[in-house]
Amino acid sequence: xxxxxxxxxxxxxxxxxxxxxxxxxxxxxxxxxxxxxxxxxxxxxxxxxxxxxxxxxxxxxxxxxxxxxxxxxxxxxxxxxxxxxxxxxxxxxxxxxxxxxxxxxxxxxxxxxxxxxxxxxxxxxxxxxxxxxxxxxxxxxxxxxxxxxxxxxxxxxxxxxxxxxxxxxxxxxxxxxxxxxxxxxxxxxxxxxxxxxxxxxxxxxxxxxxx
Amino acid sequence: xxxxxxxxxxxxxxxxxxxxxxxxxxxxxxxxxxxxxxxxxxxxxxxxxxxxxxxxxxxxxxxxxxxxxxxxxxxxxxxxxxxxxxxxxxxxxxxxxxxxxxxxxxxxxxxxx
Numbered sequence: 001x002x003x004x005x006x007x008x009x010x011x012x013x014x015x016x017x018x019x020x021x022x023x024x025x026x027x028x029x030x031x032x033x034x035x036x037x038x039x040x041x042x043x044x045x046x047x048x049x050x051x052x053x054x055x056x057x058x059x060x061x062x063x064x065x066x067x068x069x070x071x072x073x074x075x076x077x078x079x080x081x082x083x084x085x086x087x088x089x090x091x092x093x094x095x096x097x098x099x100x101x102x103x104x105x106x107x108x109x110x111x112x113x114x115x116x117x118x119x120x121x122x123x124x125x126x127x128x129x130x131x132x133x134x135x136x137x138x139x140x141x142x143x144x145x146x147x148x149x150x151x152x153x154x155x156x157x158x159x160x161x162x163x164x165x166x167x168x169x170x171x172x173x174x175x176x177x178x179x180x181x182x183x184x185x186x187x188x189x190x191x192x193x194x195x196x197x198x199x200x201x202x203x204x205x206x207x208x209x210x211x
Numbered sequence: 212x213x214x215x216x217x218x219x220x221x222x223x224x225x226x227x228x229x230x231x232x233x234x235x236x237x238x239x240x241x242x243x244x245x246x247x248x249x250x251x252x253x254x255x256x257x258x259x260x261x262x263x264x265x266x267x268x269x270x271x272x273x274x275x276x277x278x279x280x281x282x283x284x285x286x287x288x289x290x291x292x293x294x295x296x297x298x299x300x301x302x303x304x305x306x307x308x309x310x311x312x313x314x315x316x317x318x319x320x321x322x323x324x
Contacts, residue, residue: 020275027278031285038289045293046300071234075260079227082268086219095216192269199260203237203253211244 007181015180022182023189030193033156037197040152044145044204051138058134058142059208061126066117067206070110071198077106078195081164085188091179093171100168103191107161114154149201156194163187226267233260 012018048055084099125133127147128140164187170176178184212220237256241249266272271282 020277023274024277024281027281031281031288034285034289035292038292042293042296046296049297049300050304068234068238072231075227075230075234075264078230078264078268079223082223082226083219086223087216090215090219092216092219095219189269192264196261196264199257199264203241203250203257207237207241207249207253210241211249 007177019180019182019185022186026186026189030189033193033197037149037152037200040145040149041200041204044149047138047141047145051136051141054136054138055142056209057136058139059205060210061124061134061139061143062146062206063117063120064206064210066113066120067202070113070117071202073106073110073113074195074198077103077110078192080106081188081191085184088178088181088184093178096178096184097168097172100164100171104161104165104168107157107164110157111154111161114150146205150205153194153197153201156197160187160191160194164191223268226263229263230260233263 008015008018012021080099080102084096084103087095087099121127125131126143128144132140132143134140167176167178167184167187171178176183233256237253240252240256243249245252265282271279
């Protein structure tokens with residue numbers, strides 16, 4: 001009962017109601033996130049409609065291997081996150097903590113690969129500006145969107161790392177009860193959304209002009 | 212490994228395998244010259260991957276209707292955002308192609324070449 005009291009927060013009197021409220025709340029937030037990334041995707045679509053060939057020329061300059069490996073890494077982190085959330089429901093504490101830890105490691109791997117990719121992009125002068133590597137002006141629009149979209153995605157992922165890492169550490173130290181805790185589900189849903197955004201970005205950024 | 216652990220890994224592991232197979236498919240399809248179809252296939256496979264993550268990993272498949280409604284509302288407003296904006300973007304581009312001397316619509320969206 002003492003542990004349960006820690007999970008139950010005001011204004012709720014029952015844990016089941018609190019869990020419903022938390023899940024509903026995070027889905028509303030995720031829907032707003034969808035519109036946030038959606039507006040960037042809309043900008044991408046509008047510029048691509050106006051410059052179809054130039055966007056393909058620019059897209060060819062991205063690093064297909066970093067993009068593909070990172071997609072696999074992020075999808076694997078979604079697997080460990082889903083297992084962690086379901087293990088927490090089933091009161092399997094060790095499995096939950098191990099899978100939360102694995103999710104953090106995979107998330108860090110993603111950021112490290114992204115860092116190497118950014119370094120390569122900077123070396124190839126793919127940052128919009130006076131020394132930009134490609135001739136057609138609209139290629140700079142593509143790369144401006146590339147930096148903004150992947151950058152904002154990386155910020156989201158970093159926030160997710162903090163949330164998942166917090167649950168892993170405090171869960172292991174018994175500072176947070178993982179079983180039936182709505183924080184686990186809310187964190188998992190946020191993590192999956194970050195994966196979903198990347199899955200949509202992948203064909204739009206990395207798969208162009210490869211044939 | 213207990214039966215429960217096995218069941219959790221099996222269910223989610225199968226989704227993960229499907230995601231990896233789809234990643235391989237979309238990677239391969241991008242290397243086949245299909246013109247405009249390439250982007251369609253890329254987005255279609257991304258759509259299937261997103262559906263797998265949302266329905267199974269995020270559990271929308273067995274969520275109460277209130278949760279489904281919240282998710283659907285996001286998609287609904289996103290659709291309105293895209294349809295209304297692209298109505299203008301696509302048609303004003305066609306207008307400019309037909310009348311190149313006319314400087315109409317969004318200047319910054321016209322061909323920057």
